[in-house]
Amino acid sequence: MDIQLYMREVGQRARTASRAMAKADTAAKNRALNAIADAIVRDAAALKAANEQDMAQARADGLEPALLDRLQLTEKTIATMAEGLRQIATLPDPIGNMGDFKYRPSGIQVGKMRVPLGVIGIIYEARPNVTADAAGLCIKSGNATILRGGREAFHCNQAIAGLVKAGLAAAGLPEAAVQIIETPDRAAVGELITLTEFVDVIVPRGGKGLIERISRDARVPVIKHLDGICHVYIDDEADPEKAIRIADNAKTQRYAPCNTMETLLVHENVADLILPPLAAIYREKGVELRGCEATRGILPDAIPATEEDWRTEYLAPILAIRIVADLDAAIDHINTYGSHHTDAIVSENYSKARRFLREVDSASVMVNASTRFADGFEYGLGAEIGISTDKIHARGPVGLEGLTSEKWIVLGNGEIRT
Amino acid sequence: MDIQLYMREVGQRARTASRAMAKADTAAKNRALNAIADAIVRDAAALKAANEQDMAQARADGLEPALLDRLQLTEKTIATMAEGLRQIATLPDPIGNMGDFKYRPSGIQVGKMRVPLGVIGIIYEARPNVTADAAGLCIKSGNATILRGGREAFHCNQAIAGLVKAGLAAAGLPEAAVQIIETPDRAAVGELITLTEFVDVIVPRGGKGLIERISRDARVPVIKHLDGICHVYIDDEADPEKAIRIADNAKTQRYAPCNTMETLLVHENVADLILPPLAAIYREKGVELRGCEATRGILPDAIPATEEDWRTEYLAPILAIRIVADLDAAIDHINTYGSHHTDAIVSENYSKARRFLREVDSASVMVNASTRFADGFEYGLGAEIGISTDKIHARGPVGLEGLTSEKWIVLGNGEIRT
Known part of the structure; x- marks a missing residue:
């Protein structure tokens, strides 16, 4: 032939x-x-x-x-x-x-x-x-x-x-x-x-x-789309209850999809408050935690995260956690290490939410919602042939x-x- | 370096x-x-x-x-x-x-x-x-x-x-x-x-x-965009005055732009009526005419057109002319030989205009207007970085x-x- x-x-x-x-x-x-x-x-x-x-x-x-x-x-x-x-x-x-x-x-x-x-x-x-x-x-x-x-x-x-x-x-x-x-x-x-x-x-x-x-x-x-390295950023003005619910769901609802969170970013002012109860949930579900040095100060049993972790799509019960100084550091981390797929901020602050939406360069950018929503059916497209992380032509679902x-x-x- | x-x-x-x-x-x-x-x-x-x-x-x-x-x-x-x-x-x-x-x-x-x-x-x-x-x-x-x-x-x-x-x-x-x-x-x-x-x-x-x-x-x-092989199709239900005005302008207003007509298609029922006065205008402006056999029956001094002419962007005072049996033949010619840039029908018939708009697979499709309008400024974009004949992402101006x-x-x- x-x-x-x-x-x-x-x-x-x-x-x-x-x-x-x-x-x-x-x-x-x-x-x-x-x-x-x-x-x-x-x-x-x-x-x-x-x-x-x-x-x-x-x-x-x-x-x-x-x-x-x-x-x-x-x-x-x-x-x-x-x-x-x-x-x-x-x-x-x-x-x-x-x-x-x-x-x-x-x-x-x-x-x-x-x-x-x-x-x-x-x-x-x-x-x-x-x-x-x-x-x-x-x-x-x-x-x-x-x-x-x-x-x-x-x-x-x-x-x-x-x-x-x-x-x-x-x-x-x-x-x-x-x-x-x-x-x-x-x-x-x-x-x-x-x-x-x-x-x-x-x-x-x-x-x-x-x-x-x-x-x-x-x-x-x-x-x-090649990778789904999705982030949730928990701001210091986040509602803690929403933050924990979203960070739990974004990681653990399913481990394999491309819209599952791979790296959690937490504002340094609320890390003490948010990380211990969240880590307890993850531990119970068998999620391995890898953290930056500051994270390990709060969660001593977390495995040290390396530069490589910020660039990894685990597609598995593994989560990288990084504590950041402010919104700028969070946006910078996402635009540097992310895959431009789906990223969410949890915050009650209007101006910070607005900046996150404008400045994060991803196919889907969310405020106070789980990254798992990035999907053709959830967005109301009725069906989905795939997800694009390119900017030319179709972007996202x-x-x-x-x-x-x-x-x-x-x-x-x-x-x-x- | x-x-x-x-x-x-x-x-x-x-x-x-x-x-x-x-x-x-x-x-x-x-x-x-x-x-x-x-x-x-x-x-x-x-x-x-x-x-x-x-x-x-x-x-x-x-x-x-x-x-x-x-x-x-x-x-x-x-x-x-x-x-x-x-x-x-x-x-x-x-x-x-x-x-x-x-x-x-x-x-x-x-x-x-x-x-x-x-x-x-x-x-x-x-x-x-x-x-x-x-x-x-x-x-x-x-x-x-x-x-x-x-x-x-x-x-x-x-x-x-x-x-x-x-x-x-x-x-x-x-x-x-x-x-x-x-x-x-x-x-x-x-x-x-x-x-x-x-x-x-x-x-x-x-x-x-x-x-x-x-x-x-x-x-x-x-x-x-690679080519601008643009067509005007003059239907048997065209207003002859509009047809002649548009076919003249589409070819002769400027010869070099990509939106200039390169092939004129004429319905066989009106070729006798339309071509002689149109050819007189073209001759006066020094446009060389190349025609199919039927065209040469009406315009004996036209040069015989070859298959190659239908595929050529002259960017010059040269025009290929083909007489077609009906709208289907015109659409088929355009979709086969054209470059998907800009094509126009001249017709007063509503259903034929509607079919032409739907079925011609080009970046710009026009009814009763000169192909020369395919341009970012004319479309109201305010400026133009180029014209695309691709379908992915931007199409047209x-x-x-x-x-x-x-x-x-x-x-x-x-x-x-x-």
Whole structure:
């Protein structure tokens, strides 16, 4: 198989399909989404059989339990996939939205229309449910998509893709609007991320290694986030109860998500008051504490934190704690060591809250709320294709709108430029 | 000189300065802009002397007259530079704008704040006035910028940069907010466009060769346009008078801009009516006509157009003309051969106008107006750093807002995720 030729054909078909998708009406896109959801429920047994093929291979290959867990399709994942598609069908269609029309002195009226990006390449790892989620978001946003799932989920992804194609066809939309790469050959990824002629954006979903590799080699723009080194800063004018509740939740509600707090900053005037009760909660939940020297003066059993700790996304029950002199030191720490993902201040002081919001350079900046809220569903986007820590194009949780762009519309009456 | 080390130092200084610029208040940014404008007027003689050094070298090197023309600083260009900066000072400051705050069921209130991109690298060719324009737009949008002008304008650019730095300092802003690369070594460009750690976006301004090279080699995202292959489609339900006026203006008002029409599409039912009087106007203005076979049936002296003509940006008094069967054929031609820059329909038919607006995949789509309007000033942006034919981030004319991004703001009262 000539991978380069194959990928160009995939790209060409996607580009052609993207034109039909761009003008597809909302009803047709919703029909497709609901038809796919129906098919997933109807063919659950076949999906599980395909998944079992992948699971058997994965077990034979000695994959780790965590990976096997992500790979497995259960009754519940299948129901969630179908429900996710039905929910995307209920979201407002962003495509074709027009607004901001203003008359200009020349007589023309200038506004904007929301349009799809075109062709979106999505590269992900073991979870087969991403196949349905990503396809659903791209269909609703009027894009064509090329999906490249993990090799481990090959059979299951192909089975889901078959249902997606049938759903598209039933709604009168081109089957090539969602293509899944039909070869496990890794070279296909290298082709996909350099197909600038046919692919408008790449969304990688997976571990840091995957995202770093793709970002390094891609010629197509990439919507991504690498790290979530999130902070909570407890100010000296914080309400202690809110501070403890938020710092607890931001760290311990779940350890693995990218919006979990990794470093806690505490104003030196309230460290004595806040840290002992907070540390008791963390200890009870089995969170390892690593602290700066001042922190260890208050919490002698904390492990000494090194410079490296300030730059680490633990994704584990480990927390770095640093005591800072003031708001400036907190902002400086966050902008220096953070990953521009999500950071929160706990304070009742209006001016300090306002400064934190303006000066912290992160995709999400919060006052008196847990960093765990940085999420497409919590923000009301209805769905999420990923989180971006880039500043170009979409920033933070990326929903349907992040898969679109705006073009300029000019309405005239024969005006010419003089 | 170690170029790599030098460029890393430039990048590091820009990153540091960008933090101060991001929180600079509107008054300080405006003071800097007006101080630079004052200095440009005051030091006009010194600028002209520096420019004369460049001109002498350029003449000795045998540069073409067109390039010499672009390089030359006149009383008028100097006055225009100063006026441009004062005008940027009068524009509303986009930074810190907040909006769209909505309460979520969790109790948090989620909105957005407009923020600078951070550090913008601008690479341009001979025109020294770009130094002042680009610096002005970046200052107002709260960004730090690294400027790399053409080698031909080296002395003049350094002189302008000196005034910019003095203006920044007078307003209490960091001088490193605008840095101009101090070596003519070409390797500096290669470093600049790969400094992902310190540079957030690259804006190349210049010929297609420059932009292609930069896009190919950059690791930093690039805001760019390569081609302006713009179309006017004259529908069979066009008002003939508007059609002729627009097709004339779109081609002949100026030949070199990227928003000038390069291919005219005419519905077959009105070609007989429209083309002869239009061709007479073009002939009188010395425009060479190249037509499809059907066009040559009506305009026998037109040169036969080849497939290559549909893909060519002439930037010259040459026009390709094609007669099409209907709206579908026109849209298909534009989406196939165009450059997604600016395209217009002339029609009085509501449904056809609406379809054209939705289905033509270009940065600007117009009804009954000349393509020449695709411009930041004409659209009311107040200023323009360039035009983008990409779909990611800014599309079409890029003004202050194109140099910004939005971050999410969450206002809470101690909410946690459950």
